[in-house]
Amino acid sequence: MLIKNRPDWHMPESQATSEAVFLNRRAFMAGGAGLIAGASLPGAAFAQGADPTLDLYPARNNAAYTLDRPVTNEADAASYNNFYEFGTSKDIVASSKRLVSRPWTIAIDGMVEKPFEIGFDDLVRKLPLEERLYRFRCVEAWSMAVPWTGIPLKAFVDFAKPLSGAKYIRFETFMNPRMAPGQSQRWYPWPYTEGLTMAEANNELPLLVTGIYGKPIPSQHGAPIRLVTPWKYGFKSVKSITKISFVAERPKTFWEGLQASEYGFWANVNPEVSHPRWSQASEQVLGTRDRKPTLLYNGYAEQVAGLYKGLEGEKLFM
Ligand code: MTE
Numbered sequence: 001m002l003i004k005n006r007p008d009w010h011m012p013e014s015q016a017t018s019e020a021v022f023l024n025r026r027a028f029m030a031g032g033a034g035l036i037a038g039a040s041l042p043g044a045a046f047a048q049g050a051d052p053t054l055d056l057y058p059a060r061n062n063a064a065y066t067l068d069r070p071v072t073n074e075a076d077a078a079s080y081n082n083f084y085e086f087g088t089s090k091d092i093v094a095s096s097k098r099l100v101s102r103p104w105t106i107a108i109d110g111m112v113e114k115p116f117e118i119g120f121d122d123l124v125r126k127l128p129l130e131e132r133l134y135r136f137r138c139v140e141a142w143s144m145a146v147p148w149t150g151i152p153l154k155a156f157v158d159f160a161k162p163l164s165g166a167k168y169i170r171f172e173t174f175m176n177p178r179m180a181p182g183q184s185q186r187w188y189p190w191p192y193t194e195g196l197t198m199a200e201a202n203n204e205l206p207l208l209v210t211g212i213y214g215k216p217i218p219s220q221h222g223a224p225i226r227l228v229t230p231w232k233y234g235f236k237s238v239k240s241i242t243k244i245s246f247v248a249e250r251p252k253t254f255w256e257g258l259q260a261s262e263y264g265f266w267a268n269v270n271p272e273v274s275h276p277r278w279s280q281a282s283e284q285v286l287g288t289r290d291r292k293p294t295l296l297y298n299g300y301a302e303q304v305a306g307l308y309k310g311l312e313g314e315k316l317f318m
Helices: 019-038 120-126 153-160 254-259 301-308
Strands: 105-110 116-119 130-137 142-152 168-173 193-197 207-212 226-228 241-247 282-285 291-293
Touching (some): 105 120, 116 120, 130 207, 142 153, 153 241
Parallel strands (some): 105 241, 142 282
Antiparallel strands (some): 130 142, 142 207, 168 193, 207 226
16 A cells, blocks of 8 residues: 555655756746735635744854755746645645644653643743754755754753753644545655654754744745754655644654655665665755765754764664
């Protein structure tokens, strides 16, 4: 069953990043995607421009995080997305407008001093927000470089007060098939879940992202709050989070649940470890004709390689 219903990101990289896709995308943008973005579709959370967190943007840029390449064009990043809750193509901008991102509550539970729930608009004003330029590498072998705004995950962990027995942090996306038609496709292990070790969560890099390009994050990128782990393949960066749990056991993740022979827990970027069906040696830079060599840990080895000392027996790169 899993093989029959293979999602379209299981294509070989040559197809996943074909020029036609990029050119079509550009034609689509030129031809009126702006109109779609501004349209009032059923379920839109609030009228455009009325986001209650608008005053927080742009946030202070943390200059410690620099890029080795130009920032991806905003329209390209905002129109080539993976968000299976709203469809299996890259073209989910219109359907993702069904996402109702207010009110939005996040449950914090599991091994914490005291489980609690917090509204997104409270959370985002309680913890520090900053902007960082990060590379982002999808397992499909396309990449982008974008200015994310978010809360360093480490600051959130301190805020949540986990108990010492917590070894992992598990993130869960909302579950609402009426709002997100993709969740009616029962062969997927909904809701989308992801996880990190506590050591990874306390690293400086992961961000709980609330904004992009100096604005609140739009639906297609995972409003109102998503994870970004720039040294891992993009599927670790779970969108539209409603639950964060601190747990003792390694959580089973969405893609692992779907196809464990191809997608694992660690998913660290490594150009020398191929996906079972395509090479990871290089990547197509979104919105350009450039192919770049892929970097170990997506170029963030200095910050994260130490996390994996002693774990060499694990499948760290799938
Ligand atoms: N989160 C949820 N809830 N659903 C998804 O389908 N796709 C993942 C990740 N987070 C996904 C998700 C994958 S495969 C990628 S590459 C990134 O989101 C894409 O992020 P972007 O669309 O903002 O570029």
